Amino acid sequence: LSLRAVNSSRSAFAxxxxxxxxxxxxxxxxxxxxxxxxxxxxxxxxxxxxFRSLPSLEKxxxxxxxxxKPRASRLVLQLHCKHGVTKTHNLAFQECERLQAxxxxxxxxxxxxxxxxxxxxxxxxxxxxxxxxxxxTGPGGKISLRNYVEDEAGDKTMVTELWLAEDEFQxxxxxxxxxxxxxxxxxxxxxxxxxxxxxPLTIHFDEPG
Numbered sequence: 001l002s003l004r005a006v007n008s009s010r011s012a013f014a015x016x017x018x019x020x021x022x023x024x025x026x027x028x029x030x031x032x033x034x035x036x037x038x039x040x041x042x043x044x045x046x047x048x049x050x051f052r053s054l055p056s057l058e059k060x061x062x063x064x065x066x067x068x069k070p071r072a073s074r075l076v077l078q079l080h081c082k083h084g085v086t087k088t089h090n091l092a093f094q095e096c097e098r099l100q101a102x103x104x105x106x107x108x109x110x111x112x113x114x115x116x117x118x119x120x121x122x123x124x125x126x127x128x129x130x131x132x133x134x135x136x137t138g139p140g141g142k143i144s145l146r147n148y149v150e151d152e153a154g155d156k157t158m159v160t161e162l163w164l165a166e167d168e169f170q171x172x173x174x175x176x177x178x179x180x181x182x183x184x185x186x187x188x189x190x191x192x193x194x195x196x197x198x199x200p201l202t203i204h205f206d207e208p209g
Contacts, residue, residue, distance in 0.1 A: 001026075004099040005044060012186045013101035024063070038068065041096035042075055050077050050089050108204035110174040112143065116194035116201050118169070122162050123188060133187065135205070136179030141166035143174070148181045170200060180205045 001018045020026040029038065051057060060081045067076040073094070079087040105111075122145055126133060132148040146161040166172050194201050 006099060006101075007186070011183065013099075015101075029068070038070055039096060039098065040068070040070075040073075040075065040093035042091045042093045046089075046091050047075075050079070105204040108206045110137075110178050110205050111171070112169055112174065112203040113171040113200055114169045114203075116191050116199060118164070119201060120191045120195050122164060123184065123191065125162055126160055126184060130184050132181050133184045134179055134181045135203075137174045137176060138163065141172060141174075143169070143172070178205070178207075180208050 001023075002015060003018075004013070004015045006013045020028075057079070061079045062082065063080045065076075065078040065080065067078070069076060073092060075091040075093050077089040077091065079089075081087060123133070126145075126147055130147050134144075134146045134148045136144045136146065138144050143164045143166070144161055145164070147159060149157050149159055191201070
């Protein structure tokens, strides 16, 4: 089962793949040899609304049943709770294009790998309202994080810059003088997931653009 999402500007893409063994029961349906794998699109807010309070769900919900009903154009989510209570959510969906980000990490000139906690602790120093941050390389193999400020004459903006030593990373292979600017809000979300899952974060980047 794959869950994929992309933001409105198509600058951020996420894909989660669940193997059949992840579930207690998994029935993929009766797709024939000439039948294309089924996929559908639902609104993110309506889907996430079902799982909005995880601490409450963990206490009250025993299992979750996910049913795809192509003929009825519905994605059905059933939460089987304690005391025999069943909550059913019928989400309308529509057919969609295949959602897949196209990129080749092997062609990127720079690569960083670090524990998620290292970068999560680094971005704490930036204000929550900051839109973008610049990741760059400096002398001695150091890696810098700096809030992105457009060069405007007379603009009094506080600049925050943080330097991380090369030995704090698990691996570093970066082109000298390279730098990229990206959305900090999306980066924070990725870091929280990686830190909660105890996963290292690998960053591949090349020229800006």
